[in-house]
Amino acid sequence: MAVTVRAPASTLDVARIRADFPVLAQTVRGKPLVYLDNAATSQKPRQVIEAMSRVFEEHNANIHRGVYEFSERTTAAFEEARSKVARLVNAPSEREVIFVRNATEGVNLVAYAWGRDNLKRGDRIVTTVLEHHSDFVPWQQLAAEVGAEIAVVDIDGEGRLRRDQMSAELRKGAKLLALTHTSNGLGTVNPVREIAAEAHAAGATVVIDAAQAVPHTPVDVQDLQADFLVFSGHKMLAPPGSGVVWGRAALLEKMRPFLYGGDMISRVSVAMTEWNELPWKFEAGTSSYVDAIGLGAAVDYLWAVGIEKIHEHELALVGYLLPRLSEIPGVTVYGPRTLDDRVGVVSFNIEGIHPHDVATIFDREGVCVRAGHHCNQPLMTRLGVPATTRASFYLYNTTEECDALTRAVHAAKKVFGV
């Protein structure tokens, strides 16, 4: 399969960026670390690691309820992180930004607190074969519980959503659209704004899984016309434990809470409970406030570099890798063959070698890639493969690392004699 693409130029000072990431100086079995598993999780710059340690070392205290300076300082840092996230996705109000553990908990929050009260027998949920399990299984289970139907829109041969099918499904009527902004398996970017408009016209509420979007491209919840949007901090330089649900205040206010307990209440008596205001109504118990503060520091870092520039940098790497990888005999690349509407995810297989064997051999070369179903089993079934090997980029990756990857492909072929 020959692929030629016009690679845009990157304007990032990658050497300087790499110096901020202590882990990138590590070696694996004596070889330099080539970390190409960013769609699974990103590495963290020292600015984030230090922002977290600083809380513990300088003013740690539980937030919101303490009438003393340390608690006030920690609360301020936590709420400041919320403001940064709100600005990042252009949320109309910070009240709409809820901290959760990860994108998965975010989808579940919407499914439990909005879905159980708003979906009923016979209602239709429209989703796609590109969804990560985290944006599929919660809806599948909710549908089974309430008796709703699920329509799963297919992709074309290049891994792009079948827009015709999507429109047709929405025209049949839908109560909910659950759509991934960006596919973690193939790197496809969906035309969310257009589809959301059609979904709204059909009367559907729109939930966007932006776990692979917010880290890599500018995302504007108002421009997309989403109703809910979820993402995970750990894929965007922040620690695991820092996830976000953004939701329209008008919807969040009408919803029942999800988790019950401390901090999300305003008043509790034996007989009844009043809820706290947004966003705290959805944050029960002690928040992962240090993780959230880490996310705030990550947003600062991404802003300073420039998210649009990061996107261009990743496309430059895809533009570099795609033709080189595709020309190797026996290699099949899945997903978009051009740079339009895609991010820095490259999924492929080598004929005659199982992806797990590929990843094991790569590991010996210091190259970290993912091999498996990528929490995308319906997509794997659709592609007719048990698994793929996936390389995914971020701001610190280089063309030299792409070369290391192609060298590793040759090494694997040699071992297996294919």
Place this chain on the structure above:
Amino acid sequence: MAVTVRAPASTLDVARIRADFPVLAQTVRGKPLVYLDNAATSQKPRQVIEAMSRVFEEHNANIHRGVYEFSERTTAAFEEARSKVARLVNAPSEREVIFVRNATEGVNLVAYAWGRDNLKRGDRIVTTVLEHHSDFVPWQQLAAEVGAEIAVVDIDGEGRLRRDQMSAELRKGAKLLALTHTSNGLGTVNPVREIAAEAHAAGATVVIDAAQAVPHTPVDVQDLQADFLVFSGHKMLAPPGSGVVWGRAALLEKMRPFLYGGDMISRVSVAMTEWNELPWKFEAGTSSYVDAIGLGAAVDYLWAVGIEKIHEHELALVGYLLPRLSEIPGVTVYGPRTLDDRVGVVSFNIEGIHPHDVATIFDREGVCVRAGHHCNQPLMTRLGVPATTRASFYLYNTTEECDALTRAVHAAKKVFGV
């Protein structure tokens, strides 16, 4: 109110312990920090802070799914933390230890995944007026949803559970007992083992809120005969974001999952999903693995010091403070007046000064205490006060800090002329 108690001797080398906690060297408004809000959250030793940074700096990668060395190392560290937690509470198997964000999420997990399928109209839930909102509101809301009844057992004048009433309520029949091991508002320790036995005899499932127990006293889930037990890492030297549900495997296996998504599945197709094995069936999406690894380091630290010794140290501080505080005119102390069955929590009020004003004045003296309802509104209503001032100890506190507290009481009285 005169109180005399025989204070046990502490055998901790507190100076050495304090040297491990960077935050304790801080000053507040020029005065040494006196941190007495440990029931809200604890401070962290450098061993924990460094264990977390080390992951980010040396081998960060997403867990469970990566076929390369960094992922394997991080997975091993995460699962090792689980083993440590299992040993800490003497769980029969690591499969029974589920990582959640905090105790609150833990109770909600049980309420959603066990409660919704096992409680029905007319069933009785027995609980107590000592419960934290996190072990009360989830049951109150579930009861309202399914039509179950809630019986709330009272306390006596010293803040100890009315055992007679508890037995009587259980004898009436109960499907669920939700019981706090240790009161965060008063420091009372409940006779959990005896009550659990009565609850089992009545046919009830037993959920224990051990958020204030595991950090301060040895807890053995097998000895207590609990069915579920929850606690939070951040109250025991670990970061916020590291909570635990322990549950009997036989119950966990029969339960539906709670959160749906990546990692908690074994196989997903468009039509159906199979769940992963325990404990991962209950851990959807990317876990807060760095927080969990921090909890593992915290367990190591607590073990090295000795949890029984920590308990004795705290009782020594209560034994020192209680008589000195009680003899100040206008001070009312709530909760047990002896050292039997209690932990290092001292709740009090000063006549004529609202607790929030007390805490503000204390803060100017560098003394951090909590003022408010402590997420214990039913208990406050029972005590007939809007709020209390609460000092709570941990392994690094000293008798000098108790003196700073009593000096601050006098300062507050002087300001208010009472």
Place this chain on the structure above:
Amino acid sequence: MYRDYILDHYKNPRNSGELPGATHTYHDSNPLCGDELTMQLRISDGHVDDVRFSGKGCAISQASASILTEEVKGKSLDEVKRIDREHVLANLGIPISPARIKCALLGLKALKGAAWGLTAWPGEEVKAK
């Protein structure tokens, strides 16, 4: 934070108690502290003829409410509606720490609720059980 001025208003609240013939009444509370506060206005000809507050709670909330009642007497309803947070905080004449802002502003919230004739604060309708 506890200047004599504040403590004096706390211990000897002005315009405290029940207001006979009140035309506007609003109750608010701060469940976190257990502060409770009711403001009552008697309006005639669009002006505050008389004002009273009653409540219990911390020194900051009670003193702030007391100071506010002194100020609004005789003001027009429009003037009352225009009083803002900054003004109330400046009136107290002391730095208020973030955790205590709600205490300091409870009186203003109740006053506004009364002046606008509200029955519940927008967005804070009881969402119970």
Place this chain on the structure above:
Amino acid sequence: MYRDYILDHYKNPRNSGELPGATHTYHDSNPLCGDELTMQLRISDGHVDDVRFSGKGCAISQASASILTEEVKGKSLDEVKRIDREHVLANLGIPISPARIKCALLGLKALKGAAWGLTAWPGEEVKAK
């Protein structure tokens, strides 16, 4: 990890295919990798008369199963039931990294399932929808 020995078993699996007259059959899989494996035994007089496996997946899982089939032929059912993980890993003669252990042991799991006459692995009954 990929010694010639392993690659040879992967490319030229021994005892591969369908076993006519099988008395014991067990299928297992590793959804994470997409590995699938069926073990079939023909037991007579308490001994393994013949054995076959079929499946698809990574080199480690397929080679490990192939090696195992060579070993069990002629063994008593009791001996087969006693084969343990350590033995299988030692048989492979290469260090297996933690993430690949499941691959290396899939053949053993299917063999045990067959030998014990299981229909599903204990604790892994399908808990769907």
